[in-house]
Amino acid sequence: MDQHPILLVEDDGLIRMDLADVLSDCGFDVLEAANADQALALLESETTVRALLTDIDMPGSMNGIKLANLTASRWPECRIIVISGRYSPEQGKLPDGARFLSKPISEHQLSCMLAELGVIASE
Amino acid sequence: MSLANPDCGKLFRDLDWSATPLGAPNTWSVELRTLTNVMLGSLQPMLIVWGPAQITLYNDGYAAMCGQRHPSAFGHPFRDLWHDIWDQVEPIISAAYAGQGTSMDDIEFVMHRNGYPEETHFAFSYTPVRDPWGTVLGMFCACTEQTAYVAARKAERSLRERFERVFELNPGGIAILSGPDHVFQYANEVYYSIIGTSREIIGKSVAEAVSEVVRQGYIDILDGVYLTGTPFVAKNLEIELNRGAAGEKQNRVIDLVYQPMVEDNGRVSGILVQALDVTELRAEQTKQELLSHELGHRLKNQLAMVQAIASQTLRNSTDLTSARARLSDRIAVLSAAHDVVLLGGIGASTVTQLVDQMLSLHDDALSPRISVSGTDIKVGTRPSLSLALILHELATNAIKYGALSTPEGRIAIGWEVAGPKSDRFKLVWTETGGPPAHEPRNAGSGMRLVNAGLNGTADCKVTFSFEPQGLVFVIDADLEGFQREH
Numbered sequence: 001m002d003q004h005p006i007l008l009v010e011d012d013g014l015i016r017m018d019l020a021d022v023l024s025d026c027g028f029d030v031l032e033a034a035n036a037d038q039a040l041a042l043l044e045s046e047t048t049v050r051a052l053l054t055d056i057d058m059p060g061s062m063n064g065i066k067l068a069n070l071t072a073s074r075w076p077e078c079r080i081i082v083i084s085g086r087y088s089p090e091q092g093k094l095p096d097g098a099r100f101l102s103k104p105i106s107e108h109q110l111s112c113m114l115a116e117l118g119v120i121a122s123e
Numbered sequence: 124m125s126l127a128n129p130d131c132g133k134l135f136r137d138l139d140w141s142a143t144p145l146g147a148p149n150t151w152s153v154e155l156r157t158l159t160n161v162m163l164g165s166l167q168p169m170l171i172v173w174g175p176a177q178i179t180l181y182n183d184g185y186a187a188m189c190g191q192r193h194p195s196a197f198g199h200p201f202r203d204l205w206h207d208i209w210d211q212v213e214p215i216i217s218a219a220y221a222g223q224g225t226s227m228d229d230i231e232f233v234m235h236r237n238g239y240p241e242e243t244h245f246a247f248s249y250t251p252v253r254d255p256w257g258t259v260l261g262m263f264c265a266c267t268e269q270t271a272y273v274a275a276r277k278a279e280r281s282l283r284e285r286f287e288r289v290f291e292l293n294p295g296g297i298a299i300l301s302g303p304d305h306v307f308q309y310a311n312e313v314y315y316s317i318i319g320t321s322r323e324i325i326g327k328s329v330a331e332a333v334s335e336v337v338r339q340g341y342i343d344i345l346d347g348v349y350l351t352g353t354p355f356v357a358k359n360l361e362i363e364l365n366r367g368a369a370g371e372k373q374n375r376v377i378d379l380v381y382q383p384m385v386e387d388n389g390r391v392s393g394i395l396v397q398a399l400d401v402t403e404l405r406a407e408q409t410k411q412e413l414l415s416h417e418l419g420h421r422l423k424n425q426l427a428m429v430q431a432i433a434s435q436t437l438r439n440s441t442d443l444t445s446a447r448a449r450l451s452d453r454i455a456v457l458s459a460a461h462d463v464v465l466l467g468g469i470g471a472s473t474v475t476q477l478v479d480q481m482l483s484l485h486d487d488a489l490s491p492r493i494s495v496s497g498t499d500i501k502v503g504t505r506p507s508l509s510l511a512l513i514l515h516e517l518a519t520n521a522i523k524y525g526a527l528s529t530p531e532g533r534i535a536i537g538w539e540v541a542g543p544k545s546d547r548f549k550l551v552w553t554e555t556g557g558p559p560a561h562e563p564r565n566a567g568s569g570m571r572l573v574n575a576g577l578n579g580t581a582d583c584k585v586t587f588s589f590e591p592q593g594l595v596f597v598i599d600a601d602l603e604g605f606q607r608e609h
Contacts (some may be wrong), residue, residue: 011578011579011581012424012427012428012431012505012578012579013509013574013575013576013577013578013583014428014431014432014435014509014572014575014578015427015428015430015431016575017431017435017571017574017575018430018431018434018435019431021434021435021438022434034581035581057420059581059604060581085419085420085421085422085423085424085426085427086416086420086423102423103423103424103426103427104423104426104427104429104430105427
């Protein structure tokens, strides 16, 4: 099974660092971005990103919801999880198939949701 | 003939008239005899005052008004009867004797007819009685006591006034509309304050007086209430009213009740309007909701931050004892940084305060080893928590491996607004006099936390230089993100 990376988008360096560690521990390759613009640049340069894990509230030209919708339309194969401490997005704002996790998130929650979306690390 | 007036009829028959100025009844003029017959046959209170001596005759109805003066007043001068109100009675009896009749609807007397002062009201007419040659012989009066009627009317009026006072004291706006065109009959002060204090509305229809509500559909609602008799109740209505000082329109939010006023015959005669201006209240509620939402958001983000710190601490520790100590230190630093935010108010933290906080924990005020130089730069809440943590981690590292691990070592901390556009925040941490600095083979949790940079900034660079004289650390971030409140 080929291992495509997960893209983690979070403006808080500490939280991003720790989530990256958690994902690495689960066996994923992780790409990190501090905002939507950096994330888009990575999506465009990488051949395949398996899943996008993004915060909503971020500085820059777009927030996590816009990034999720753009990703869903341009890279339909990419699974999407949106994370926030602020919003519980209403139905219809997130693209079809996207999931929402409320901060702070547990390792267990995250790995379960990834498995649910069919994103499983290769051993 | 005196069935109607048994009491006064008997008095009339028993009195020795020849001892009075009128003389015996068989000597009386035809006018006096006729009037006496009419009076003693009538159920209506009547009075005759006759001759220059103003001798008084009356029937049982009038006797009731005389109270305890009856029966002694019968056959005596009029003045003896009404001596206590003579100043009021004298002008009209004199007018009657002068040929001038008087008719009054409501004359108020304070009478002592029952042994105590009593307010009474009469409708009466004093009519001069003349002989065929035009000379006034006396006065005839038919009267009606209205005390009970006036009292009832007064009670009704005071009840009405009481209601109006209640309406005026009501915290909500109240207006009374009448008829199918909804004409304003009454509006309290609060109602005026809602629609605009200087407007004239009484006697005008709603469509005319508050014309801006027509196109907002309120006349249709009023028509519906008037026709069906069904009340209209609504909350949080957004309404546009020309209530400004110059009649300019303003948007308000009101709670509104249209209550039909139903007559005894079941027909709707008007509408009672109750309006409560809840604009400020709702705005306050919205603000409160936003505030609690914002608090929840901050709390969740901070829990996520603590979660990351705890996870990083445990991940990079070799044993639980040291992990526990480091974790509780880090949480204490965050908590102290929070105190700075809370004490000064959101957005009031400064770099100086955060540096002082670190010094109080890691430096000895009596023989200081850390020198600081920098201006008071404000820090947003999120970056202030990161900066406090970074300073703490650098100091902890210096105590373990750097300048503070030997007695000679010193640290200089300097910060400034930097960059050609003065849009960067730059802090430099310089260690000297301690052991030479070496890049560690594995970054510990402290280094990793420092490397995470300043939370909230868009572009933060962190550099470590491991020099022979000691560590030099530089953090360089965009000032806008560093100072913004998130």
